[in-house]
Amino acid sequence: MPESAGSVFAGSALTCLRGDRLVFTGLDFRIAPGEALFLLGPNGSGKSSLLRVMAGLLKPIRGRLSWDDVPVSDDPDAHRGRIHYVGHLDAVKPVLSAVENLTFWATLGGAADPRDSALRALDRLGVPHIANVPGRYLSAGQKRRLNLARIIAAPAALWLLDEPTVALDRAAIALFEEIIAEHRAGGGMVAVSTHVDIAMPGARNLHLDDFTPVLHGEDDDLTDEEDAA
Numbered sequence: 305m306p307e308s309a310g311s312v313f314a315g316s317a318l319t320c321l322r323g324d325r326l327v328f329t330g331l332d333f334r335i336a337p338g339e340a341l342f343l344l345g346p347n348g349s350g351k352s353s354l355l356r357v358m359a360g361l362l363k364p365i366r367g368r369l370s371w372d373d374v375p376v377s378d379d380p381d382a383h384r385g386r387i388h389y390v391g392h393l394d395a396v397k398p399v400l401s402a403v404e405n406l407t408f409w410a411t412l413g414g415a416a417d418p419r420d421s422a423l424r425a426l427d428r429l430g431v432p433h434i435a436n437v438p439g440r441y442l443s444a445g446q447k448r449r450l451n452l453a454r455i456i457a458a459p460a461a462l463w464l465l466d467e468p469t470v471a472l473d474r475a476a477i478a479l480f481e482e483i484i485a486e487h488r489a490g491g492g493m494v495a496v497s498t499h500v501d502i503a504m505p506g507a508r509n510l511h512l513d514d515f516t517p518v519l520h521g522e523d524d525d526l527t528d529e530e531d532a533a
C-alpha cells in the first residue's frame with residue numbers, strides 16, 4: 305500500500321534551466337492520491353526535465369515543490385523513498401540476469417523480500433521466462449518490461465515515468481495500463497510523459513509548451529543549476 309494516503313504532491317511557479325536554455329517557467333501542478341498527470345508537448349518542451357525536477361534529481365531555479373505542503377528540499381531522502389522514477393534510458397546491468405537486476409532495485413526500494421518481489425514482478429509483467437537471462441541478451445521490449453517491473457517490485461507512492469511505453473508491444477501496453485490503474489486504486493499517484501495514447505482514465509493533461517518562456521531580457525541574471533543527482 306503506498307504511503308500517499310491523504311498526501312498531495314505539488315509544484316508551484318517552477319522555472320527550469322538546462323544549460324543556457326530556460327525550458328519552462330511559471331509551471332504549477334498538483335497530484336492527489338489516486339490521480340494521474342500526463343506530461344505532453346513536442347520534443348524538447350521539457351517533459352523529461354519536469355520529471356527530473358519532480359524526482360528531486362534536478363533543482364528548479366525558481367518555484368516550490370512540496371509534499372503535503374512541506375518543501376521537498378527539507379528532506380530529500382524522504383522524497384527519494386516515496387518515488388519510483390523510470391527514465392527513458394534504461395539502467396539494466398548487462399552482466400546481471402533480469403532477476404538479479406530487479407532484486408537489486410527491489411532491495412534499494414525497501415522490498416521486504418526482494419528476490420520474491422522481483423520474481424513476482426517479472427511474472428506480472430508477463431516475462432517470467434527472462435528471469436535468468438543476462439541483461440545484455442534482452443530485447444529492447446524485454447528491457448523496458450524489466451524496467452517497469454521495478455515500479456511494482458517495491459512500494460512507492462509516486463511513480464514518475466518517462467515515455468514508459470516505448471518499445472512495448474500492444475499486450476505489454478495493456479498490462480502497463482492495468483498496473484497503473486491498480487496503483488491509483490490503492491491511492492498511488494503517477495506522472496507520465498508520452499507521445500502516444502495511454503489509457504489512464506481521468507488523468508489530467510499538462511502541456512509543457514504552455515510554459516515555454518518568452519524572453520525579453522529580464523531573465524539575464526538566471527544562473528544554471530546542474531543536476532542535483
Ligand SMILES: Nc1ncnc2c1ncn2[C@@H]1O[C@H](COP(=O)(O)OP(=O)(O)OP(=O)(O)O)[C@@H](O)[C@H]1O
Binds near residue numbers: 354
Ligand atoms: N543535460 C542537459 N544539459 C543541457 N540542456 C539539456 C540537458 N538535457 C536536456 N536539455 C535541454 O532541455 C530542453 C528540454 O529537454 P527535455 O529532455 O526535458 O524535453 P522533452 O520534452 O522530454 O523532449 P522529448 O520529447 O524529445 O523527450 C531541450 O532543449 C534539451 O536540449
